[in-house]
Amino acid sequence: xxxxxxxxxxxxxxxxxxxxxxxxxxxxxxxxxxxxxxxxxxxxxxxxxxxxxxxxxxxxxxxxxxxxxxxxxxxxxxxxxxxxxxxxxxxxxxxxxxxxxxxxxxxxxxxxxxxxxxxxxxxxxxxxxxxxxxxxxxxxxxxxxxxxxxxxxxxxxxxxxxxxxxxxxxxxxxxxxxxxxxxxxxxxxxxxxxxxxxxxxxxxxxxxxxxxxxxxxxxxxxxxxxxxxxxxxxxxxxxxxxxxxxxxxxxxxxxxxxxxxxxxxxxxxxxxxxxxxxxxxxxxxxxxxxxxxxxxxxxxxxxxxxxxxxxxxxxxxxxxxxxxxxxxxxxxxxxxxxxxxxxxxxxxxxxxxxxxxxxxxxxxxxxxxxxxxxxxxxxxxxxxxxxxxxxxxxxxxxxxxxxxxxxxxxxxxxxxxxxxxxxxxxxxxxxxxxxxxxxxxxxxxxxxxxxxxxxxxxxxxxxxxxxxxxxxxxxxxxxxxxxxxxxxxxxxxxxxxxxxxxxxxxxxxxxxxxxxxxxxxxxxxxxxxxxxxxxxxxxxxxxxxxxxxxxxxxxxxxxxxxxxxxxxxxxxxxxxxxxxxxxxxxxxxxxxxxxxxxxxxxxxxxxxxxxxxxxxxxxxxxxxxxxxxxxxxxxxxxxxxxxxxxxxxxxxxxxxxxxxxxxxxxxxxxxxxxxxxxxxxxxxxxxxxxxxxxxxxxxxxxxxxxxxxxxxxxxxxxxxxxxxxxxxxxxxxxxxxxxxxxxxxxxxx
Amino acid sequence: xxxxxxxxxxxxxxxxxxxxxxxxxxxxxxxxxxxxxxxxxxxxxxxxxxxxxxxxxxxxxxxxxxxxxxxxxxxxxxxxxxxxxxxxxxxxxxxxxxxxxxxxxxxxxxxxxxxxxxxxxxxxxxxxxxxxxxxxxxxxxxxxxxxxxxxxxxxxxxxxxxxxxxxxxxxxxxxxxxxxxxx
Numbered sequence: 001x002x003x004x005x006x007x008x009x010x011x012x013x014x015x016x017x018x019x020x021x022x023x024x025x026x027x028x029x030x031x032x033x034x035x036x037x038x039x040x041x042x043x044x045x046x047x048x049x050x051x052x053x054x055x056x057x058x059x060x061x062x063x064x065x066x067x068x069x070x071x072x073x074x075x076x077x078x079x080x081x082x083x084x085x086x087x088x089x090x091x092x093x094x095x096x097x098x099x100x101x102x103x104x105x106x107x108x109x110x111x112x113x114x115x116x117x118x119x120x121x122x123x124x125x126x127x128x129x130x131x132x133x134x135x136x137x138x139x140x141x142x143x144x145x146x147x148x149x150x151x152x153x154x155x156x157x158x159x160x161x162x163x164x165x166x167x168x169x170x171x172x173x174x175x176x177x178x179x180x181x182x183x184x185x186x187x188x189x190x191x192x193x194x195x196x197x198x199x200x201x202x203x204x205x206x207x208x209x210x211x212x213x214x215x216x217x218x219x220x221x222x223x224x225x226x227x228x229x230x231x232x233x234x235x236x237x238x239x240x241x242x243x244x245x246x247x248x249x250x251x252x253x254x255x256x257x258x259x260x261x262x263x264x265x266x267x268x269x270x271x272x273x274x275x276x277x278x279x280x281x282x283x284x285x286x287x288x289x290x291x292x293x294x295x296x297x298x299x300x301x302x303x304x305x306x307x308x309x310x311x312x313x314x315x316x317x318x319x320x321x322x323x324x325x326x327x328x329x330x331x332x333x334x335x336x337x338x339x340x341x342x343x344x345x346x347x348x349x350x351x352x353x354x355x356x357x358x359x360x361x362x363x364x365x366x367x368x369x370x371x372x373x374x375x376x377x378x379x380x381x382x383x384x385x386x387x388x389x390x391x392x393x394x395x396x397x398x399x400x401x402x403x404x405x406x407x408x409x410x411x412x413x414x415x416x417x418x419x420x421x422x423x424x425x426x427x428x429x430x431x432x433x434x435x436x437x438x439x440x441x442x443x444x445x446x447x448x449x450x451x452x453x454x455x456x457x458x459x460x461x462x463x464x465x466x467x468x469x470x471x472x473x474x475x476x477x478x479x480x481x482x483x484x485x486x487x488x489x490x491x492x493x494x495x496x497x498x499x500x501x502x503x504x505x506x507x508x509x510x511x512x513x514x515x516x517x518x519x520x521x522x523x524x525x526x527x528x529x530x531x532x533x534x535x536x537x538x539x540x541x542x543x544x545x546x547x548x549x550x551x552x553x554x555x556x557x558x559x560x561x562x563x564x565x566x567x568x569x570x571x572x573x574x575x576x577x578x579x580x581x582x583x584x585x586x587x588x589x590x591x592x593x594x595x596x597x598x599x600x601x602x603x604x605x606x607x608x609x610x611x612x613x614x615x616x617x618x619x620x621x622x623x624x625x626x627x628x629x630x631x632x633x634x635x636x637x638x639x640x641x642x643x644x645x646x647x648x649x650x651x652x653x654x655x656x657x658x659x660x661x662x663x664x665x666x667x668x669x670x671x672x673x674x675x676x677x678x679x680x681x682x683x684x685x686x687x688x689x690x691x692x693x694x695x696x697x698x699x700x701x702x703x704x705x706x707x708x709x710x711x712x713x714x715x716x717x718x719x720x721x722x723x724x725x726x727x728x729x730x731x732x733x734x735x736x737x738x739x740x741x742x743x744x745x746x747x748x749x
Numbered sequence: 750x751x752x753x754x755x756x757x758x759x760x761x762x763x764x765x766x767x768x769x770x771x772x773x774x775x776x777x778x779x780x781x782x783x784x785x786x787x788x789x790x791x792x793x794x795x796x797x798x799x800x801x802x803x804x805x806x807x808x809x810x811x812x813x814x815x816x817x818x819x820x821x822x823x824x825x826x827x828x829x830x831x832x833x834x835x836x837x838x839x840x841x842x843x844x845x846x847x848x849x850x851x852x853x854x855x856x857x858x859x860x861x862x863x864x865x866x867x868x869x870x871x872x873x874x875x876x877x878x879x880x881x882x883x884x885x886x887x888x889x890x891x892x893x894x895x896x897x898x899x900x901x902x903x904x905x906x907x908x909x910x911x912x913x914x915x916x917x918x919x920x921x922x923x924x925x926x927x928x929x930x931x932x
Contacts, residue, residue, distance in 0.1 A: 491849035491914075492859045493807070493819035573851035573913075575906025611858050639908040647901035656901075691905055691912055695853060735861055736903055738854040 003032030005076050005086030006059075012091075014066065015128060015176035016098040022062035023072060023091060032086075035079030043071040047090055069095045099128040101171040101182035102154075109190040112162050116189045119167055121154040128173030128180065139166040142186070158189060165189045199225040201277040202267045207284040209253075212260075212314030212361035215284045216253040219267045226269040226277070231255060234264035234281070257286050259314070259364050287314025289361050295368035297355065302410075304344040304373050308357050310337060312366075315359035320344070321367065325352040334360075346432055347375045349413060378413040384448045385463030394473040395441045398556030402439035402470035404446065409434040414458060415448045422517055422549070441475075441558035443517070443547055444468040467547055467562055475557040477505040477550065482561075485601035487543040488569040496540040497566030500603055501548060503536050503559065510554040512536075517547045528553070534605050543568030574692035577641050580634045580662070581748050582727075585684040585704035588622030589629075594740065615738040616698060618747075619686070631688070631748045637663040640724065643689050643697070645736045656731040658699040659708075660687055665722040667712055675723065679707055685727060688739055688748055698739040705729035764883035767826035770847060771881075773818035774863055774874035777808055781874055785893045787812030791930055798889055801932045809879070811892075816877070819863065823847035824913070828880050828890060830926050842921050843890050844899070845878055849914040852903055860914065864898065876918060879929065886928060893924035 007026040014020050029036045040056035042063070043049060050073070053061070063072065074088040102123040108116045125132045136151035140163060147170075148156070158167065166188055172181035204220040217231065226247045232239040233255075245252055247269070257263045262285045268278035292308035299305075306320070315337045322344065323329040333342060337359070347353060352374040358367040382389075389411065395402030404419060404427075406412065412431040419427040419436050422443040427436045446465040450458040480502040487497030506512065512530040516538045517523055524546065525538055538546060545565035551558045594615035596602040621628030634641075640663035645656050664671055677683065684704025689697050699705065709726035713719075731737070775781060789812050791797040801810040809816050826847035833840055849856065864874060875895030880888040890896060896918035903914045 488853070488855045490822065491851060492821060492856050492863070495855055495859065569853065569855060571851065573911055575910040575912050577905050611861060614857050614861060615854060642905045642907045644902060644904035647898070689905075691852060693851060693853070693912065697852070735857050736852065738857070 001031040003076070003078050003084040003086045004030045005088050006030070006074070008060075008072070008074050008088045008091055010091060011093070013094040013096070015096050015173070015180050017065050017067050018095065018176070019065045020063060020093045022060055023074075025059035025074075028059050029076040029078075029086065032078035032084045033080035037077045037079075039075045039077075041073055041075055043073075043090075044068065047071050047073075063093070066093055066095050067098075069093065096129055096173075096176065097127040099171065099173050099176065099180055099182045100126045101169060101184045102126065104167070104169050104184045104187055107188045107190070109192050110161065112191045112194055113160050115160045116158045119156045119158060119187060121169070124154055125171040125182070129175035131174040132171050133174060135170045137168055137170055140164070142166045142188075161189055161191050164191055199269050199271045199275070199277050202229065202269055202279045205265070205267050205279045205282050207255075207265060207282055210257070210284050210286060212287045212289040212312075212316070213257050213364055214254045214362055215257055215263075215286075216251065217255050217265065217267065218251050219279060221248065221250060221269065225271050227272050228270050230268045230270055230276070232266045232268060232278070233257070239264070239266055239278075239281070256362070257284055259286050259289050259361065261286055288312055289314045289359055289364065289366055291359055291366040291368045292318070292357050293368075295357055295371065297371060297373065299373055299376065300343070302345075302347050302349055302375050302378070304347060304353065304355065304375075305341065306344070306355055306357065307341045308368065310340065310359070312337070312359050312361075314361055315366075316361045319358045319360055319365070321356045321358055323354040323370070325354075348432065349375050349378050349410075351375050378410040380457060381408055381410050381414070383458050384411050384415050385461070388465075390446060390465065390468075392444075392468050392470055394471050395439060396474050397441075397472045397552070400438045400440040402437075402441065404436045404439060404444060404468060404470070406434040411448070413451075414454045415450055418447045418449070420445050420447075422521060422547075439470045440556070441470050441472040441560065442549065443560065443562070444470060445521075469560045469562060471560050472557050475505075475552075475559055476507060477503055477552070477557065477559045479559070479561055480504045482564055483601045483603060484564065484566060486567045486569050487541065488571065489543075490571050497543055497568070498541055498601065498606075499538040499546060499548075499564050499566060500601075500606075501536040501538075501550070501561055501564075503533055503550060506533065507552065507555065510552050513551045513553055515549045515551075516541075517549075519545055519547075537603075537606070539606070541566045576692040577636050577643060577689055578692055578694075579690040579749075580636050580641060580660075581631045581688040581744075582634060582678075582685045583619075583629050583631045583688075585686045585700055586622065589686065589701060590620040590624075591701055592617045592620065594738075598740075613734060613737075615740065616701070616743075617740050618743045619701070626743065626747050629747070633749075634662055635664065637665055637722075643691075643699075643736075645699075645731065654733060656734060656736075658705070658729040658731050658736070660689070660699075660705065660727040660729075662725040662727065663720075663722055664725070665720065667722050671723075675710075678725065679710060681706075687727065687729070688744060690744070696739045696741050696744050697736050699731055699737065700727075700729035701737075702732055702734075703730055766883040767823060767828060767847070767880055768883050768885070769881040770821040770823055770826065770845075771809070771818045771879040772821060772863070772876055773809070773816045773878075774876045775817055777815045777817050779817075782814070782816065782877060782895070784875060784877075784891075784895045786877060787814055788892055796927060798892065798927050798929045799932050800889075800929055818879070819859075821847065821849070824850055824911070828878075828882075828888070828926070830890075840921055840923055841925055842919065843896070843926060844917065844919050845880070845890060845896060846915075846917040848911075849916070850911045852905070852912045852914065856914070864901075878918070880926075887930075888926050889929045890926045891918075891920045891922075892927070894920050894922035896920045 006029045009024050009026050012020045038057050040053045040061040041050040071090050071092050073090045076086050078084045102125050105120050105122045110116050134152050136148045136156045137145040138148055139145040166186050168186045169184040170181055172178045200222045202219040202221050206218050207215040209216045228247050229245045229249055230241045231243040233242045262283050264281045264283055266278045266281045268276040270276055289312040292310050294309040297306040317337055318335040318339055319331050320333040320342050322332045354370040354372045356367040356370045358365040389407050391405050393403045417429050429436045449462040483500040485498040488495045513528045514536055516525045543566050545563050548561040549558055593612045594617045618626050642661050644659045648655055684706055686700040705727045708728045712723040715721045788798050791799050807818055829844045831842045877891040899919040900917045905912045
C-alpha cells in the first residue's frame with residue numbers, strides 16, 4: 001500500500017504578535033513501509049518555498065507568536081528502501097497588521113477657567129481588524145491617566161480648566177481586544193492664570209513741545225486686555241494709524257505732524273481681537289514755516305553774496321541749495337535759522353549758478369525762487385613766479401595730511417601747475433580750493449606754466465619753486481648741529497668732503513633711513529636700518545649742496561635737513577710769500593698744537609688718524625700766555641724772499657731743514673743796527689710766513705732758527721742795493737707746520 | 750740679405766711726459782706693501798704685467814695683493830731708467846720725479862699719511878708706481894724693488910714760480926720697468 005501522508009488542522013486568524021493555537025493531526029501517516037519520520041515546515045510566500053522547522057518532528061506542532069501571515073505543512077518519510085516522502089495539507093495562519101492609535105492635536109495655553117479649543121484627531125487609528133474602540137484619557141501630572149466617561153469618539157472637547165491637564169486617546173481593536181490597545185501622542189493644555197480684565201479707551205491725551213512738524217504725546221491707559229496702543233492722526237478724511245507702541249506705553253516723543261496745520265490726534269488701545277478702544281481726539285497746531293522772503297544777491301568778484309528775510313516761526317535751520325547750469329544741484333551750506341546772509345566762495349569763474357534758500361524743519365522744506373549768477377572772468381593777477389604765492393602746511397608722523405595751497409585760485413585761470421615730490425610722485429591741485437592734499441613729509445617741487453592764451457601778458461617762462469618742505473609737526477627727532485668737512489681735489493688725489501648731521505630725539509628701538517639728494521634731484525647716498533646717530537653721515541661727499549631726509553622706519557616720521565653744502569678748497573696756487581714775521585726764540589717758548597677739539601669737523605668716531613702736529617694753534621711766552629712775544633715784520637722783497645724745506649737723509653735719520661731767504665733793500669745805518677740784532681749769534685728766531693695763497697706757516701719753534709748766511713752789496717749800476725740773509729731751522733721730522741690764522745691776526749699782525 | 754728692422758723705423762708720432770701717476774704705499778688694510786710684489790705676467794708676453802684696476806675705489810689687484818693708491822696729475826714729472834754695470838754686475842736705476850703745486854695743510858696731511866709708516870714714525874714707506882705716459886702707455890715701476898723717497902722738498906716760488914712740493918723716488922732693481930695691461 002502506498003504511503004498516506006495524513007492531514008493537519010486548522011486555519012487560523014490572529015492579531016499582530018499573537019500566538020495561534022497548536023496545529024493538530026487529524027490523521028497520522030499510514031501505508032508504505034511503517035516506521036515514519038515527521039518534519040513540520042513553514043512558508044512566508046504562500047507555499048512557494050518551504051523551510052524546515054528545527055525540532056518539529058512530532059505529529060502536532062505549536063508555532064509560538066507571529067507578526068506576519070505564514071503557511072504550515074507536515075512532511076512524512078517512510079522506512080522503505082528507497083524511502084517514500086509525502087506531505088499533508090497546508091494550513092494558513094493569517095496575522096492582522098499592528099494597531100496604530102493615530103495622533104491628536106494640539107497643545108494650548110488658556111486663561112484659568114476658560115474652555116480650551118477642541119482636541120482634534122490629526123490621524124485616526126489604523127491596523128488590526130479595523131473595528132476600533134476609542135477612549136480619551138486625562139492626567140494632571142502626565143504620569144497616571146484616567147478614562148473620561150463618554151469620551152469615545154475620535155475628537156474631544158475638554159471642559160473649562162483651572163490647572164494644567166494632559167490628554168491622550170486610547171484605541172483598541174474589537175477582534176484583538178483591549179490587551180492589544182495603543183495610545184496616541186499626549187497634548188498639554190497649559191493654564192496661565194486669570195484672564196485679563198476688559199480693555200477700555202486711554203484717557204488724558206495731551207500734546208506738548210509742538211513745533212513745525214512734531215510734538216510729544218502723553219496719555220493714561222485704562223483697563224487690561226490690550227496688546228498694543230496705536231496713535232492715529234486725522235488726514236482730512238479719516239483717522240489713520242501712524243505709530244504703534246507697546247500696551248504699557250503712556251508717552252510718545254517726536255510724533256510727526258502736518259506742518260502749518262491744526263492736527264487731530266487720538267490714542268487707541270487695541271486688544272487681542274484687534275478691537276480699537278480710542279481716546280477723545282485732541283488738536284495740535286504746528287508752528288509756522290515758510291520760505292524766506294526778500295531773497296536777493298550780488299557778485300563780489302567771484303563770490304556770490306546772498307541775503308534774505310526769515311518769516312517762519314517754526315523752521316529749525318536754513319539750507320543753501322545751488323544748481324550748476326548743467327543741472328547738477330547740491331546743498332552747499334546749512335545755516336542756523338537766524339542767518340540772513342551767506343557768501344559762496346567756492347564758485348568757478350565763467351560758470352552760472354542758481355541759488356535758493358530753504359527753510360527746513362524735520363525734513364520739510366520751503367524754498368525761495370531761484371536766482372542766477374554768472375561768475376565773471378578772472379581779473380589779471382600779479383605773475384605767480386614773482387612772489388611766494390603758495391603756502392605749505394605740515395603733516396603728522398606717518399600720515400599723508402600735509403597741504404600745499406595756491407593762495408589765490410585765480411592763478412588756475414592763467415597757469416597750469418604741476419607738483420612732484422623728490423621721488424617723482426605727482427600730485428594734483430583742487431582748482432576750487434587751490435589745495436593739493438594727501439602730502440606726506442617730503443621735499444616737493446611746484447612748477448607754474450603760463451597757459452598759451454596768456455603768454456601775451458605773462459610771457460612763456462615757467463618757474464619752479466623747488467625743495468618745498470612738508471615737515472611732520474609732531475616729529476620728536478630734531479637737528480642739534482651739522483659738521484661739514486670741505487673737499488679738496490688735488491694735487492695729491494682727491495679728499496672727499498663730509499657732512500655729519502647730529503640728530504637728537506630718536507626713538508629707542510626704532511630703525512631709520514637716511515637719504516641724501518643733490519640739487520639735480522638725484523639720490524646721492526642712502527642707508528637703511530640705521531640705529532645709531534653716527535650713521536647720519538654723508539661721507540665721501542663731493543663739493544656741492546645736499547638735501548637730506550631721515551625717516552623713522554617704524555613711525556614714518558620724516559626729518560628734512562635741507563641745503564647743507566660741502567665747500568671745496570680751491571685748487572689754484574699763486575707762487576710766493578705775502579708776509580713774514582720773526583720773533584726771538586727762547587727755551588721758554590711753548591706752543592699748543594692744533595687739537596681735535598679745535599677742528600670744526602672733527603668726529604671722534606671717524607677721524608681716528610687726526611694729525612695734531614701739522615698745525616700749531618698758538619705760541620705761548622715764558623709767562624704762559626699768548627701775549628708777551630714781540631713779533632717783527634720783515635719786508636717781503638719781490639723775487640728774493642722765499643721759504644724752502646728739504647729732506648735730508650743723515651746717519652741720525654731723516655730730518656727736515658727749513659731755509660728762509662730774506663732781502664733788505666736800500667741798506668743804511670738804521671737798518672745796520674737792526675741787522676746787528678739779527679746777526680747776533682746768541683739770538684735765535686721763530687718765523688711765521690703767509691704764502692701767496694693766504695696760508696700761514698711757521699718754523700724754528702723746536703730749536704730756533706739761526707742766520708746761516710749774510711751778504712751785503714751795493715750792486716753794480718742798475719743792480720740791487722741791499723743785503724740778503726738766510727735763516728735756517730731744523731724741523732726734525734715735521735713737514736712744514738701750519739699755524740692758525742686767528743693767532744696771527746690777533747697776536748702777530 | 751737685407752737688414753731686419755729691429756724697432757719701428759717709421760718714426761711714429763710720440764709725445765714726452767707723464768700724464769698721470771698712481772702711487773701706492775699701502776694695501777687696502779693699510780699695511781705697508783711687502784716687496785717684491787706678487788705679479789702675474791701676461792701669457793706669451795713677459796714684458797707685460799696684468800692687473801685689475803678700480804679707479805673709482807682707487808684699488809688695484811696685482812697678483813694676490815689688493816693695493817690702494819692715489820691718483821696724481823703731476824707737474825714736471827719724469828721717469829727714467831738707467832742701466833748700470835759695475836763690478837758686482839748689472840742693475841737698473843729707476844727714478845721718478847714729480848711736483849705738486851700749492852702748499853696746503855690738507856696736502857701736507859695727505860703726504861704725511863702717505864709717506865709715513867702706519868706706526869706714525871718717520872720711516873719712509875716704500876712705493877710702487879703706475880705711470881701713464883703721454884702716449885697712453887701704462888708702466889709699472891718699483892714692483893720688484895720698491896721706489897724709495899730720495900728727496901723731498903717744498904718751496905715757495907719767487908718771480909712767478911709756484912709754491913710746490915718736489916718729490917723724487919729712486920729704485921735700484923734687477924728688473925726693468927714693465928708695461929701693464931688691465932684685465
